[in-house]
Amino acid sequence: MSTKADTLPASQGEPITASASPVEALPKGTKRKRSRTADVSKSSNVSEGAPGPAPPKPSPNKRRRKDSPLAAADEAIHQSQPEDEIETQKKRKQAEKAALRASKAQEKASKKLLEAAEKKRKREERAALKAIREERKKAEEAEKKIKREQRAQKKTWKKDWEAFVEAHDVHGETVDWAEDEEKEGITQTDAGKVYGLKASELVCLKHHPRFNFKFGNTTKLFDEEEVRRMAWRKVAMLAGVQGGGTAEEEDALIAKGKKMWEDG
Structure with missing residues (x-):
């Protein structure tokens, strides 16, 4: 341990001196021994301070050399596996x-x-x-x-009916009814309304002229039974019913027409 000497004023001209403990010189080629306290302080500094540099890690991408111990170990493991496996x-x-x-x-x-x-x-x-x-x-x-x-067909049947009317036209022939003869007379207008016969079709029937005192003209009266048969014939012929050559065929034709008329 060193001690400080008293310092004299500069005016007195005395130099400043200091005494220190002498250090022994070691011979050349001799290493100084490290003290235990220095090792302890160094270790404490390492533990208290930041950790030292980590050792370098081997790169995973680096290929193993064939003569390296790890490559030899892998080869040994591979050779140790059975061929069957x-x-x-x-x-x-x-x-x-x-x-x-x-x-x-x-x-x-x-x-x-x-x-x-x-x-x-x-x-x-x-x-x-x-x-x-x-x-x-x-x-x-x-x-x-x-x-x-x-x-x-309807055109053909209609032509057949028109041909029948033309063939049986009486050309306005009249008939006199006796006063005591009971007949159901029907006018031309009622024949059209009730039985669907036109004036051009009633030319096949004879009529009884009767003077109409109310209007001062002559009225045509037709036998209603003949008008009905005429209407039934028309219905049958327009439906395509053929026949009427004989009396039996005529009656059959009228009967079919009557049934059609009633069935509506």
Whole structure:
């Protein structure tokens, strides 16, 4: 431990001196021994301060050299595995790959089957719609044909009726009714309203002229029984009923017309 000497004033001219403990010099080539206290203080400084630099880690990407101990250990482990186990692992991997390929192929085949089924369904639906349209068209054409035939038949039957009226025209021939003869007379107007006979069709029947004192003209009276038979004949002939050549055919024709008239 060093001690300070008294310092004299500069005016007295005395120099300042200091005494220190002498340090022994070591011989050349001799190392100084480290004291225990220095090691302890250094260790305390390390523990109290920041940690020292970490040792470098080996890079994982660095390939092992063939002559390195780790490579030799891996080779030893690989050689220590039985060949049967290695072959089993290979077969298992191959089986997994084959199963994956089969699954993908099956999925693809199922997709193709679904697409084919959908296309088939659409084709069948289009074919069914086409068949329905064709059937409807055929039905419409058949109905039109029937209507054309019916119109043609009605025209023919109407011509037959007109020919009958023309052939049996009495040209306004009259008949006198005795005063004591009981007949149901019907006028031309009532014959049209009740039995649907036109004035041009009543020319087939004889009429009885009767003077109308109220209006000062002559009224035509027709025998109502003859008018009824005429109306029934008209209905039958316009419906296509043929006959009337003989008395029996005439009666059959009138009977059919009467039934049609009553049935409405």
